Ligand SMILES: Cc1cc2nc3c(=O)[nH]c(=O)nc-3n(C[C@H](O)[C@H](O)[C@H](O)COP(=O)(O)OP(=O)(O)OC[C@H]3O[C@@H](n4cnc5c(N)ncnc54)[C@H](O)[C@@H]3O)c2cc1C
Ligand code: SF4
């Protein structure tokens with residue numbers, strides 16, 4: 162490992178839906194699980210609120226990873242919001258590639274209010290993956 | 306107006322302070338633009354803490370408040386109340402969750418401190434873009450429309466009716482009572498079913514707060530929770546009756562699986578094969594007999610008819626089949642009764658006992674597959690494959706089929722009229738199978754009894770009571786109803802009239818203004834999910850309290 166990657170502290174934006182994933186993240190907290198501090202949670206009412214502009218903006222500002230987390234299919238508090246989120250996610254992956262980023266920097270996960278453990282696993286796994294990928298190349302370019 | 310932001314960092318006793326260097330946090334955000342005061346406090350949600358906050362807000366003339374403490378799930382509302390008491394709009398405040406999602410999950414104190422600073426900066430950035438939102442209340446009509454006059458509808462009517470709450474019960478047949486009027490007795494008590502119904506129907510007649518429409522169908526339900534307009538059409542009457550209610554309950558019961566789809570059971574081909582309902586009726590008439598008037602000496606009850614085709618277990622068939630054994634033994638004590646089943650469904654605290662008491666002499670339970678009914682001389686022959694995989698057969702005088710329970714034939718039409726969806730098996734879909742099993746995706750529309758899925762009488766009563774309770778708690782006579790404030794809004798000048806938003810909204814909250822050629826949000830119906838905002842291609846739709854700018858500010862800090 163080079164010195165560069167050793168120092169690399171990813172910045173991960175986590176859009177969490179209020180009813181399931183945010184509550185799941187809280188449960189990870191009450192269960193005192195360990196989650197890398199690279200994650201900054203942003204609460205939204207539903208995963209369907211996340212529009213492509215927000216996600217691309219996050220990457221253009223230098224986010225190394227973006228997570229969209231919502232209720233499991235069928236469990237969205239607003240009926241079908243997460244299905245829309247999933248559809249937009251599929252399109253977004255292409256958009257991000259167009260920006261010259263690895264599409265794996267965007268992740269969609271379903272985490273319920275009772276899945277604190279799963280939330281911790283998702284974040285730890287995603288964090289490791291991003292660490293391996295290294296910094297967002299757009300950020301590197303613009304900071305040059 | 307000059308913005309004066311006050312930031313208060315909670316230590317939560319040792320809960321936050323142990324993992325986050327509070328003084329460092331206070332220092333790091335003190336000099337940010339717009340921030341006039343930053344203080345730490347031991348326990349902000351305590352009575353003293355709330356008083357302290359209220360005084361601080363007044364003392365410093367704080368216009369925008371940031372609290373760094375626990376999850377909004379814990380105390381968002383607590384501090385909104387503090388804002389109201391201190392005279393600032395409760396939406397000009399933001400809570401940074403530095404406990405559950407920072408102090409408690411971060412290994413290293415230094416890291417936790419840095420993250421807390423990031424979260425608080427994000428909240429400060431966000432709160433600058435907050436706008437005051439006014440509490441919204443609407444007048445509501447406490448009356449309730451109940452569709453279906455079975456035990457579910459009757460029970461709910463009686464629970465809900467009062468001098469200030471009128472109940473309209475619409476039944477499509479000419480009498481009340483539903484399915485159970487066909488039964489002599491009900492399991493597991495084996496008390497006459499009239500015990501359950503008779504008194505209730507008398508009470509309905511006497512109750513002047515209940516108006517019953519028989520031979521009628523609901524034609525139209527328009528509006529929203531608190532204010533629905535209803536049209537009911539009675540057979541052979543031209544003009545529909547019109548009235549207003551605040552809530553709607555669907556208690557339309559269920560139907561039976563169509564036996565034409567399973568010709569192997571010989572129904573309608575051979576004599577002396579009866580459906581469960583036909584058998585209930587025959588038993589109620591007082592005599593169980595064959596077509597030729599003779600008494601059957603041997604009877605087969607075939608469970609799970611249509612179960613494979615439907616793909617679910619109908620819950621009640623095993624139990625009423627056991628009840629049929631009791632009927633038979635009461636009237637023909639020496640009859641041989643053979644049950645052909647795939648799985649016995651006898652759950653709960655009293656059914657096992659019922660089963661044990663029903664088993665006994667001349668009663669067989671045969672676990673079988675590939676059951677087929679044919680005629681052999683003047684008897685019926687049951688061919689089947691037994692548990693060991695061997696072919697077998699049995700001759701009987703009479704066959705009773707227990708067909709699967711399925712939704713009523715007009716379920717889709719009714720779902721459309723009520724603006725709700727159908728879920729598993731085609732039954733009306735609940736809002737959430739576990740968390741909200743009697744509510745639906747449309748606020749103020751409830752589903753109870755067999756209309757929601759197959760179930761016994763006790764569960765039916767429990768559900769109709771639960772839905773009645775929900776209505777009693779939310780539609781209070783003389784009281785206005787508080788509605789969601791964080792709705793979406795469409796800008797007239799940006800909207801291009803593409804209707805994409807209308808297509809994604811699950812609640813029908815957006816309508817199209819034909820004159821102006823733009824979409825308009827009905828903020829009484831909107832639940833504030835933000836789906837339309839993400840879908841709108843022109844940036845015309847915004848989510849109040851979750852605007853692009855507000856989220857963008859959080860983003861900026863998240864990536865720093
Ligand atoms: C053969 C059999 C035996 C059973 N035995 C027992 C037993 O012994 N013990 C027990 O606990 N449970 C038993 N059950 C279950 C029991 O029947 C149900 O739990 C109960 O009837 C459910 O009540 P409900 O009001 O939901 O539906 P229902 O009783 O079916 O009533 C629905 C009512 O709605 C009306 N309706 C339907 N569509 C419309 C419409 N579009 N507009 C207006 N009105 C409409 C119908 O005409 C009917 O009056 C048995 C079920 C069957 C099939
Ligand atoms: S407000 Fe929250 S963080 Fe502060 S003391 Fe109360 S529970 Fe703890």
Ligand code: SF4
Nearest residue numbers: 810831832834835837
């Ligand atoms: S915010 Fe959700 S509920 Fe409200 S109008 Fe938009 S899509 Fe419909």
Ligand code: SF4
Nearest residue numbers: 800801803804806841
């Ligand atoms: S999606 Fe946007 S532009 Fe299209 S009709 Fe709706 S608000 Fe107007």
Ligand code: FES
Nearest residue numbers: 178207231232238
């Ligand atoms: S509310 Fe969780 S995804 Fe819609």
